[in-house]
Amino acid sequence: MNLDFMLEALGDRSSIALIGLLTGTLFGFFAQRSRFCLRSATLEFWRRSGTEKLAVWLFAFSTAVLATQLFSLLGWFDASTSRQLSSRGSLSGALVGGLLFGIGMVLARGCSSRMLVLAANGNLRALLAGLIFAVTAQAALAGILAPARLWIASWWTVAPETRNLLGLLGLGxxxxxxFGLLWAAAALFFARRARLFAWGLWGGIGVGLMVALAWLLTYQVSLQAFEPIPVEALSFTGPSASTLMLFLSPPGQPLDFDLGLVPGVALGSFTAAWRGKELKLEGFKDGHSMRRYIFGAMAMGFGGMLAGGCAVGAGVSGAAIFALTAWLTLIGMWLGAGLTDWLVDKQGRNP
Incomplete structure (x- = not known):
């Protein structure tokens, strides 16, 4: 894939930021139209209350796995240089962080990407939760919560060569x-049971394609650019913190993929809601609801930074390249969400 024209016309940094903006915009559009949400999928699974949201998530997940692995098989993409596979990983951070993130997304009624999508539609609850999520993530990265994050992450670490599940299992x-085809078959099965609406199918596939496309394009730019460009895909913990610091730090912060991604998702979601006549201002109904959202956002911010990824960053992007820590994080999210729903919301469902 030759990207020389774009790199020469815009420069390395502007090009990678534009890629982040474009993939983010399409992700936001598809996520808004399909109602893509890991929290909703986990609750349907644990409550056995339906399969519609589960099918949407499975379409996104399986598409990301299939497209990413196909790009790798064709020689267009190599995940070995990504952060998830090339650096030392923390299994304790993945497990504890995944559990905390799962707890938080149930309390805040949405994961970090879903909050960004909803905030762009006028949901003030999601806007406040998203801001608290970003502040907490930044505090966990380089602020008051950083020592706690580093301490938990140090409990159980593994070398880079043991992070690639496909290599460990000898699957290729x-x-x-x-593996992706098996999950795609599961998505079709659950979609048929739920009589999934058209945007649920195509929007879920679109979400997954944006993850794979981000992997492919950032890798190709990293090969052709003069400056070092990280190989990455969609994630919302680090990018949310980076976008927040863009407004709080002195001007001059260099452009990168993350700084294009977050505004792009907001733009895509706003456009989808506007076209669907779904723009609507919504606020909190009481103080208890606000406290719940705040605590949930804080748990997600710390958990996502500890795990090295959010519901999309670890649960889809990292899982698509079969990073061991990403899969542990995803398992932790499903367990944390199910346990929290059972402990906190079971009484409300069964008076």
Missing amino acids: HGGGLL
Whole structure:
């Protein structure tokens, strides 16, 4: 894939920021139209109350796995240089962070990407929760919560060569494709049971394609750019903190993929809601609801930074390249969400 024209016309930094903006815009559009949300999928699974949101998430997940592994099989993409596979990882951080993130997304009634999508539609609850999420993530990265994050992450670490599940299991990218096909079959099964609406199907596929496309384009730019460009895909913990610091720090912060991604998602979601006549201002109904959202956003911010990824960053992007820590984080999210729903919301469902 030749990106020389774009790199020469815009420069390395502007090009990667534009890629973040474009993939983010399309992700936001597809996520808004499909109602893509890991929290909703986990609750349907644990409550056995339906399969519509579960099918949407499975379409996004399986598409990301299939497309990413296909790009790898064709030689267009190599995940070995990504942060998730090239650096030392923390299994304790992945497990504890995933659990905290799962707890937080149930309390805040949405994961970090869902909050950004809803905030762009006029949901003030999601806007406040998203801001608290970003502040907490920044505090966990380089602020008052950083020592706690580093301490938990140090409990159980692994070398880079043990983070690639496909390599550990000897499956290769062909095995990754087969695995993705199995999840795609599950998505079709649940979609048929739920009689999934058209945007649920195509929007979920679109979300997954944006994850794979981000992997492919950032890798190709990293090969052709003069400056070092990280190979990455969609994630919302680090990018939310980076975008927040863009407004709080002195001007001159260099452009990167993350700084294009967050505004792009907001733009795409706003456009989808505007076209669907779904723009609507919504606020909190009482103080208890506000406290719940605040605590949930804080748990997600710390948990996402501890785990090294959010519901999209670890649960879809990291899982698509079969990073061991990403899969542990995803498992932690499902367990944390199910346990929190059972402890906190069960009484409300069964008076």
